[in-house]
Amino acid sequence: MSKPKKTVIEYRNYELPLNFPILLLSGDRWHISDVKSGKLHFHNCLEIGICHSDSGVIEFDNRPVEFKAGDMTFISRNVPHTTYSNKGEASLWSYIFLEPAELLKGDFGGASPYANIFEDMMQNFQMIINRKDYPDIYFLITEIIEELSHKGMNYQLSVKGLMLSLFMKMMRIYSDNKDLTQDDKETHENAIVIAPALDYIKDNYMVNFPIEDLADMCHLSQTHFRRVFNEIMNTSPLSYLNTTRILQSCILLRTTEESILSVSEQVGFRSVSSFNRHFSEIMGTQPSEWRHRMAKVDNASILEYTGWMQAQNLSEEKK
Structure with missing residues (x-):
């Protein structure tokens, strides 16, 4: 099965x-x-x-x-x-x-x-x-x-x-x-428990820190923290951190002329190869290609390409 x-x-x-x-x-x-x-x-x-x-x-x-x-x-x-x-x-x-x-x-x-x-x-x-x-x-x-x-x-x-x-x-x-039902209560309680980790990632995504530190912030064992985080966010803490970094890099790629290396360092990746790999996995293309495509969109905001009808049209054009 x-x-x-x-x-x-x-x-x-x-x-x-x-x-x-x-x-x-x-x-x-x-x-x-x-x-x-x-x-x-x-x-x-x-x-x-x-x-x-x-x-x-x-x-x-x-x-x-x-x-x-x-x-x-x-x-x-x-x-x-x-x-x-x-x-x-x-x-x-x-x-x-x-x-x-x-x-x-x-x-x-x-x-x-x-x-x-x-x-x-x-x-x-x-x-x-x-x-x-x-x-x-x-x-x-x-x-x-x-x-x-x-x-x-x-x-x-x-x-x-x-x-x-x-x-x-x-x-x-x-x-x-x-x-609330008992399941709802447990989900909500867990969401509050991992809130310190989510807040820390939001403010410190550009810093290299051990994922284990997030468990300590939430006063949970590493195993329990990873399980609860996956239940709430449907992804691992490391994947969530990398996704946060990649979305932040999209803003820099779109709004600055910084090099790919500089952008990768600013959002917390230790090597440009690691940045390129994660960017491709999450965005479906390489950073340079994504920047080039976005440069062709005249007078448009990044916000227009995050899930609305125009975004649907763009994705269909690429097929």
């Missing part, structure tokens, strides 16, 4: 401004294809989405959840998922990517009586709610989108105030809906 095909998981990095860590993706270009991707993906930050039209499915690992126009999604970073529209449809979305802990610095930190629930929510957010049931949440998100789109006077302060209100309401909803 053949082994079941292993799920492929793609890491997507969204570079957020340091002083105002929030990014809006909105407008007519943000349609989702009805072609189901062969990959799950996860982000480096929290994703908030609003579906404006049509319907489809979001899959969290192997668990499909239907969505429709008016639905709002909240998905934590490091939660593998994929989204596709129903056959013959192309659902239109607006997305907000952000780092809530940085944007709302101090409001839900360690001194806050709600710090634990906020941290738990940030690690385990996988929620879809509808406009009809939560009109106040829909209003807050659409107001945030409006502020981010038009950037009027003091818009950043306005966005922070709206976000503070949004997260206060979402924490209440999240807390009220924590009636």
Whole structure:
């Protein structure tokens, strides 16, 4: 009997401004294809989405959840998922990517009586709610989108105030809906356990460190840490680290004229041959070829080629 095909998981990095860590993706270009991707993906930050039209499915690992126009999604970073529209449809979305802990610095930190629930929510957010049931949440998100789109006077302060209100309401909803199965509870607890390792990789991917150090950060034995990490992320700690490095290298390849050797060193690879090998495995081509292909895409953002309809068209052209 053949082994079941292993799920492929793609890491997507969204570079957020340091002083105002929030990014809006909105407008007519943000349609989702009805072609189901062969990959799950996860982000480096929290994703908030609003579906404006049509319907489809979001899959969290192997668990499909239907969505429709008016639905709002909240998905934590490091939660593998994929989204596709129903056959013959192309659902239109607006997305907000952000780092809530940085944007709302101090409001839900360690001194806050709600710090634990906020941290738990940030690690385990996988929620879809509808406009009809939560009109106040829909209003807050659409107001945030409006502020981010038009950037009027003091818009950043306005966005922070709206976000503070949004997260206060979402924490209440999240807390009220924590009636989880035993399997869900174990998964969520494990996700929190490996959070220090994920945070360390995010901030120190360019440094060479023993993988064993990650187990120590999580207060787990090496064997137990590797097992839990694989259960949560569907990949090994080393593969996750290398994927993080390769996605960071894509940003440097696209936005700088640094040599391949320099890029490989900046993201933490000890040799350019190792970098080339991992890049080819993850991206399907060599770094130089990838850079050359991306250079031909005039006035386009890397974000346009990370899983949307235009990306699907590009992949079909390559076949």
